[in-house]
Amino acid sequence: MNLILRNRIALLTVLFIFALSTSVIADSFTINASASPKKGGTISPSGKVTVESGEDMRFTLTPNTGYEIKDVVVDRVSQGAIDNYIFPNITQKHSIRAKFAVKTFTVTIAQGGKVRVSPVGKRTVKYGKGLKLQIKPESEDIVPILLVNGKQVDAMKSGSTYRYVLTPTGDTSIFATSAIEPKLAPSTKIMDESTAQNLSSISEDGTVYTFFGITPYLESLQPGDVMMSTIPTDLTPYGLLRKVTNVAIDGSQVTVKTSQATLEDVIEKGNIIINKSITKEDIVSFVPLREGVALQEPLPGPLAEWCKGIPILVLGKDGPNEIKLNGEICLDPSVTFAMEWDWFELEYLDFSTGLSERISLDIVADGYLRFASEPIPIASITLVPIPAGPVVIFPILDFYVIAQGYVNGGITAGVTQAGSLGFGISY
Numbered sequence: 001m002n003l004i005l006r007n008r009i010a011l012l013t014v015l016f017i018f019a020l021s022t023s024v025i026a027d028s029f030t031i032n033a034s035a036s037p038k039k040g041g042t043i044s045p046s047g048k049v050t051v052e053s054g055e056d057m058r059f060t061l062t063p064n065t066g067y068e069i070k071d072v073v074v075d076r077v078s079q080g081a082i083d084n085y086i087f088p089n090i091t092q093k094h095s096i097r098a099k100f101a102v103k104t105f106t107v108t109i110a111q112g113g114k115v116r117v118s119p120v121g122k123r124t125v126k127y128g129k130g131l132k133l134q135i136k137p138e139s140e141d142i143v144p145i146l147l148v149n150g151k152q153v154d155a156m157k158s159g160s161t162y163r164y165v166l167t168p169t170g171d172t173s174i175f176a177t178s179a180i181e182p183k184l185a186p187s188t189k190i191m192d193e194s195t196a197q198n199l200s201s202i203s204e205d206g207t208v209y210t211f212f213g214i215t216p217y218l219e220s221l222q223p224g225d226v227m228m229s230t231i232p233t234d235l236t237p238y239g240l241l242r243k244v245t246n247v248a249i250d251g252s253q254v255t256v257k258t259s260q261a262t263l264e265d266v267i268e269k270g271n272i273i274i275n276k277s278i279t280k281e282d283i284v285s286f287v288p289l290r291e292g293v294a295l296q297e298p299l300p301g302p303l304a305e306w307c308k309g310i311p312i313l314v315l316g317k318d319g320p321n322e323i324k325l326n327g328e329i330c331l332d333p334s335v336t337f338a339m340e341w342d343w344f345e346l347e348y349l350d351f352s353t354g355l356s357e358r359i360s361l362d363i364v365a366d367g368y369l370r371f372a373s374e375p376i377p378i379a380s381i382t383l384v385p386i387p388a389g390p391v392v393i394f395p396i397l398d399f400y401v402i403a404q405g406y407v408n409g410g411i412t413a414g415v416t417q418a419g420s421l422g423f424g425i426s427y
Helices: 002-022 193-198 216-220 301-306
Strands: 028-036 041-044 047-052 057-063 067-074 084-087 094-102 104-111 115-118 121-126 131-137 144-148 151-153 156-158 161-166 172-178 188-190 199-202 208-212 226-229 240-250 253-260 267-277 283-288 293-295 310-314 323-342 345-365 369-371 375-383 386-388 391-393 396-402 405-407 412-426
Touching (some): 067 084, 104 115, 115 172, 131 144, 131 172, 144 161, 151 323, 193 208, 283 293
Parallel strands (some): 028 094, 104 172, 188 226
Antiparallel strands (some): 041 057, 115 131, 144 172, 226 240, 267 323, 310 323, 369 405, 386 391
């Protein structure tokens, strides 16, 4: 009996010690962090990461040039294409895997103007890869025009064919065409300057135009005609395009009732292509949007060496807890305008402005400020009208500086930046 009791006591002791040892909570846990392919990007921290129990741990994903985040897999569960992930209150081991993929871009290719291009339509191109284009005019006397994102580029001639290799860095539109002088509809009546100056009033709804003084142009107008003007006046600063519905002459006063017209009412066929760089001489008005902003004239030595466009001087405003900008900006804007019609239908339209800029600024702050992507307005610049056949372009450039990061009390951060900005519309 005593032997049996001692054995039972020993067995209970062993079981108690085993249960006690298995109930102890671990002090730390391991998170396995990896990325694939390795050349696609990084995850930080990486490898076997030891984390104290109860702590949080953030992992950050950074794709390399030409790659993007495809997916993040946490404990074998997809989290989507996110750039960071936090494990909260860690009480067990985990795994995280970053998946990267080569960027792909959509290239849209169109043709017109007695020119054929191959391939045509939509193509998908991987980052760093080239897309070969062959452009063939219908006859040898036709010189093709190749527009990439609205900007004209040179294609290399090889026999009767032209070749171009595109290496896209983003979604891209391509249009292959040739120069065709716009043919206006017989009903389109282009206004002369004397008639434009005789315009005395426009109704509030913009449908009734009253002229003081009869001109041969006004006498020729008939219902159904399109009244068109590319002459800026006080009443029509952006020109005029209206369809005539009625003409009434009373003494020396002419009243023209109109309805809305479009360029498709005006142009039968043809195209308009313009690429123009803007210089300081093209400025009509310069409106500073921040105190201390002005056109720089004359150019100081360092700025004169690298600024060939529009130079702007920026001097920060004094005051507590405010971001101040001190330095110089050089803008080199350009305008691209391309349109093509065929039998009164607009087949292609691309209107865009490009802005290459160089910035040499100091960002100064009194106090502690944090700013991410909030734009800081600098200036609004109105440029001279650009005639494009029967169309007139009136460009206005609004310029902002976007700062990213932190500014602490009394710290001055020097910024030198070169970049570009493009925007516009396409049809």
